Every structure is written in structure tokens, then in C-alpha cells.
Amino acid sequence: MAYDYEKSLRPGKLPHIWCPGCGHGIVMKGLLRAMDTCGLEKNNTALVSGIGCASRLPGYVDMCTLHTAHGRAAAFATGVKMARPEMNVIVMGGDGDGTAIGGNHFIHACRRNIDMTYVIMNNFIYGMTGGQFSPCTPTGDKASTTPYGNPDPTFDISKLAIGAGATFVARTTAFHATQIDKLIAEGIKHKGMAIIEVLDDCPTTYGRRNKFRSVVDMMKRLKDMAVPVTAAGKMTAEQLEGKILTGVLYKEDKPEYCEQYAKVIARAQGVK
Amino acid sequence: MSIEVIERYCKGCSICVEFCPKNVLEMDGFIVKVARPDDCIKCMQCELRCPDFAIKVHTD
Numbered sequence: 001m002a003y004d005y006e007k008s009l010r011p012g013k014l015p016h017i018w019c020p021g022c023g024h025g026i027v028m029k030g031l032l033r034a035m036d037t038c039g040l041e042k043n044n045t046a047l048v049s050g051i052g053c054a055s056r057l058p059g060y061v062d063m064c065t066l067h068t069a070h071g072r073a074a075a076f077a078t079g080v081k082m083a084r085p086e087m088n089v090i091v092m093g094g095d096g097d098g099t100a101i102g103g104n105h106f107i108h109a110c111r112r113n114i115d116m117t118y119v120i121m122n123n124f125i126y127g128m129t130g131g132q133f134s135p136c137t138p139t140g141d142k143a144s145t146t147p148y149g150n151p152d153p154t155f156d157i158s159k160l161a162i163g164a165g166a167t168f169v170a171r172t173t174a175f176h177a178t179q180i181d182k183l184i185a186e187g188i189k190h191k192g193m194a195i196i197e198v199l200d201d202c203p204t205t206y207g208r209r210n211k212f213r214s215v216v217d218m219m220k221r222l223k224d225m226a227v228p229v230t231a232a233g234k235m236t237a238e239q240l241e242g243k244i245l246t247g248v249l250y251k252e253d254k255p256e257y258c259e260q261y262a263k264v265i266a267r268a269q270g271v272k
Numbered sequence: 273m274s275i276e277v278i279e280r281y282c283k284g285c286s287i288c289v290e291f292c293p294k295n296v297l298e299m300d301g302f303i304v305k306v307a308r309p310d311d312c313i314k315c316m317q318c319e320l321r322c323p324d325f326a327i328k329v330h331t332d
Contacts, residue, residue, distance in 0.1 A: 001331050002329055002330050014281055014325055015281045015283070015324060015325075015326075019283075020283035020284055020324075021286075021287060022323055024323065026320075029320070029323075177320045215285045215287060216287060216290040
């Protein structure tokens with residue numbers, strides 16, 4: 001049976017603005033299925049985003065949504081969660097928004113281990129602003145601001161999140177469509193900061209400058225790059241060269257920030 | 273069983289055409305067309321992968 005996505009979308013918003021073949025639409029469908037699985041409803045869910053192609057996503061979804069300043073989605077989401085701890089807060093954003101302009105907010109949201117889910121759509125470039133290189137653009141690849149190749153080493157967003165203190169970190173790609181909703185659902189259920197990195201394709205500003213002839217080529221690259229973390233243990237270092245691990249990369253239980261803060265309030269008010 | 277293509281939403285990226293295991297779909301200019309509906313095995317790959325919400329596979 002065809003899945004009814006339109007029940008969770010604002011009427012009259014489709015077709016969306018994303019370019020032909022952009023994986024953000026696939027991630028959005030995954031998010032809608034995951035929210036359905038977890039039983040999230042309009043009144044108890046806040047979708048927060050910053051600026052960018054990926055950050056347009058909450059505009060289409062019929063939930064409580066908050067479209068904020070560039071890179072500041074995690075900071076606004078922290079505010080929402082602190083003021084209304086009963087809300088399910090989900091942040092949607094891109095790699096430029098989350099790790100460059102909002103890098104500081106991103107690592108501190110991870111450090112606090114506040115109970116929210118951050119879905120970071122890594123398309124290796126700044127799409128909306130004109131194809132400038134981002135911290136995730138692979139070394140040597142071309143962007144509008146690096147026409148002779150990008151000299152910078154790249155961020156590994158998942159490792160960054162683990163290092164910063166996030167307690168649930170998972171990675172998948174836009175090709176692995178069914179894994180997207182499973183991981184987002186797991187992240188929503190996790191008590192604490194959940195980072196789900198989804199490797200994505202940007203055919204318009206990244207693909208055409210880097211010799212991908214079509215959207216399908218970009219999708220096949222994502223398929224070839226991904227190695228399930230469960231299978232990686234049996235592979236040699238040579239086989240893992242140029243590959244990225246997918247699946248749940250890290251999970252642990254730590255005290256959650258809103259609960260800790262409630263204890264501070266109780267102490268300050270002299271409640272025993 | 274029917275495959276519905278919402279032509280107003282389709283942007284012609286051809287992801288569905290490429291990843292259909294039974295070659296049911298093909299491009300008709302910039303819009304996808306259901307060329308061989310009888311071959312469909314209802315695997316839902318096209319519906320799952322369409323970034324534009326443009327394909328629905330009705331199984332009943």
C-alpha cells in the first residue's frame with residue numbers, strides 16, 4: 001500500500017523547491033515515516049532548522065516548526081527543549097549550516113546531551129548559497145570557491161559528534177532509504193542528544209563540478225561508499241580505504257540535560 | 273495494483289527508472305512514464321526513493 005505522506009505535509013506546498021534528484025526529499029520521506037513509527041503528533045513535536053537547502057524541510061511538514069538564523073538551529077532547539085521539556089525536538093540542517101556556521105552550537109548541544117534529535121544532511125557543499133566549499137567537501141574536490149580543488153581536510157561529522165559528547169550517533173546515506181527512518185526513529189526514542197548524519201547528493205552545485213554525469217551516478221557513489229559498521233570488523237584497512245561506515249556508530253546512556261537542570265531548580269528552591 | 277505518477281511533482285531525475293529492478297518505468301521526455309505495469313513486483317523501491325513525492329504504488 002502506498003504510504004500516505006501527504007497527511008503529514010502542509011497542503012499546497014508540493015512540489016518542493018529542491019532540485020531534480022536532490023536527496024533531501026528522500027530524507028524528508030524517511031523523517032515522516034520515522035515520526036509516524038514513533039507516534040509523534042503535531043502538538044508535541046517541534047521541527048527546528050537554520051538556513052540552507054536542507055533547512056527548508058520543516059516548512060513542508062505540518063508540525064510545530066521553527067526556521068531560525070543560519071547555523072543557530074541547535075541553539076534555538078535547546079531553548080525550545082528547556083522551555084517545554086515535554087516536546088519532541090528534531091533539528092534538521094545541512095553540513096554547512098551545522099558544522100561550519102553553526103559548528104559551535106553543534107558541539108555544545110552534543111556536549112550538554114540535551115534530549116533532541118539532530119538530522120544532519122551532509123551533501124558535501126553549501127547548496128543554496130551558490131556551491132561554496134563546506135568543511136565536509138572532500139579534499140581535492142571542486143566547488144565554486146575552490147575551482148582548482150579544495151585544499152582543506154574534511155570534518156567527519158559523526159566522529160566530531162562522538163568527541164563532543166553526543167550519546168547516540170548514527171550514519172546512513174540517501175541511497176539507503178529504509179535505513180534513514182529506522183535510524184531517525186531510534187534517535188527519537190533515545191534519551192539524550194542523537195545525531196543522525198545522512199550523506200546526501202547535491203547534483204546541481206557539487207555533482208556537476210565533480211564529474212558526476214547524472215543524479216544516478218551520485219546515488220551509486222553513495223551506495224559504493226557505504227559499509228555497514230557490523231561488516232567493517234571483518235574488512236582489511238585496504239578494503240576500507242575511501243569507505244564510510246554506516247549504521248549506529250555510538251550509543252551510551254548518560255544523564256540528560258533537562259533532567260539535570262530540573263534538579264538544579266529544585267535545589268535552588270530548597271525542595272528536598 | 274497500479275502505479276500512479278503525479279506529473280506535476282515529477283522533476284525527471286530518473287532515480288526511479290534506474291533503481292527499478294524490473295525495468296517497469298522509463299523516461300518520457302522530462303517526466304517518468306509507467307511503460308510496463310504488468311512487470312511490477314510491488315517492491316516499492318520507486319516510491320521509497322522518489323525525492324519528489326511523485327510516485328505512489330497502490331497495491332490493492
